[in-house]
Amino acid sequence: MTGVLDVIAWACLVLGSLLSLSAGVALIRFPDLLSRMHAATKPQVLGLLLALIGCALRLREAVDITTLLLVAVFSMATAPVAAHMIGRAAYRAGQARADLLVVDDLAGADDKR
Amino acid sequence: MTAVAIVVTTLLAGGAVLALIRIVRGPSILDRMVATDVLLAVIVMSIAAEAAFTRDATALPVLAVLSILGFTGAVSVARFAIRRPASADPASGRDADRPSPDYQAESVDRPHSPGIPEALNRRPPEPPDRGDSLSPPGRDPLDRPAEEVR
Numbered sequence: 001m002t003g004v005l006d007v008i009a010w011a012c013l014v015l016g017s018l019l020s021l022s023a024g025v026a027l028i029r030f031p032d033l034l035s036r037m038h039a040a041t042k043p044q045v046l047g048l049l050l051a052l053i054g055c056a057l058r059l060r061e062a063v064d065i066t067t068l069l070l071v072a073v074f075s076m077a078t079a080p081v082a083a084h085m086i087g088r089a090a091y092r093a094g095q096a097r098a099d100l101l102v103v104d105d106l107a108g109a110d111d112k113r
Numbered sequence: 114m115t116a117v118a119i120v121v122t123t124l125l126a127g128g129a130v131l132a133l134i135r136i137v138r139g140p141s142i143l144d145r146m147v148a149t150d151v152l153l154a155v156i157v158m159s160i161a162a163e164a165a166f167t168r169d170a171t172a173l174p175v176l177a178v179l180s181i182l183g184f185t186g187a188v189s190v191a192r193f194a195i196r197r198p199a200s201a202d203p204a205s206g207r208d209a210d211r212p213s214p215d216y217q218a219e220s221v222d223r224p225h226s227p228g229i230p231e232a233l234n235r236r237p238p239e240p241p242d243r244g245d246s247l248s249p250p251g252r253d254p255l256d257r258p259a260e261e262v263r
Contacts, residue, residue: 010117013162017124020155024131027148033141040147043128043154051158051165058165067173071157071180078184082150085191090143093194 005057012054019047032097033090037083044079048072118166125162129155146190153183 019042026039052068059065090096091106098104132155135148157179160172 006114009165010114013121013165014117014124016158017121017128017162020128020151020158021124021131022128023151023154024128024135027135027151028131033143033147036135036144036147040151040154043151043158047158048154048161051161055161055165058168059170061170064164064170064173067170067177068161071173071176074177074180075157078181079150082184082187082191085188086143086146089191089194090141093141093143095141095143 005060009054009057012050012057016043016047016050016054019043019050023047032100033095034087034097035100037087037090041079041083044075048075114166118162121162122159125155125159129159142190142194146187146194150183150187153179 023039023043026042027036030036030039049072052072056065056068059068129152132148132152136145136152139145157176160176160179164170164172
């Protein structure tokens with residue numbers, strides 16, 4: 001039983017770190033800030049959750065799992081806010097490439113403040 | 114288990130190095146902020162992996178602190194990186210990072226200052242930011258004059 005849990009934990013950790021490497025590659029290769037933000041969410045949400053699940057499967061203590069749950073809740077709560085503000089600042093600073101956008105819902109907006 | 118640790122360490126280090134390259138290359142402060150968020154996520158994941166491999170829960174409170182504090186940096190940078198709109202009111206648009214009221218009045222009031230023809234006074238349009246090459250000097254928002262960066 002413990003061997004199975006360890007194998008699952010290792011698989012989660014390897015998958016999570018694979019996501020972080022893919023996000024690093026995408027940060028280098030993607031052309032503009034919004035697509036880089038799309039790539040950056042992968043280790044921030046799924047990769048982090050996989051790493052925390054792997055850590056919880058290895059530690060198996062109620063106190064540690066509670067702390068890891070707290071970390072997951074904090075990350076899930078704060079990452080969308082930060083991404084929203086960065087994306088809004090990028091659009092208003094003119095750093096979103098219009099030729100790469102499929103739909104630009106803010107194109108005719110008068111209030112850009 | 115050691116092989117898994119080596120694989121995880123290599124992948125996380127690769128992601129961290131690539132995020133660092135993006136932090137160095139920029140070209141804008143927001144690109145650097147996105148890459149910094151990725152770097153922070155990689156650091157959190159590596160601390161979690163270290164706790165998993167050693168079965169030692171000492172570093173877990175650090176994870177809670179990092180997951181809260183990483184968000185404040187991104188929000189504050191995004192708040193102050195927005196370029197000032199052209200119709201900003203100079204009277205209400207005072208910023209703490211302005212050097213002096215004189216400099217602020219001169220820079221903000223430039224479109225309305227008398228004596229300068231409108232054609233000379235207009236700023237040339239900036240080329241679209243491709244964002245994929247090394248930033249030429251002066252293109253970084255931190256290097257721009259103060260009225261463009263907020």
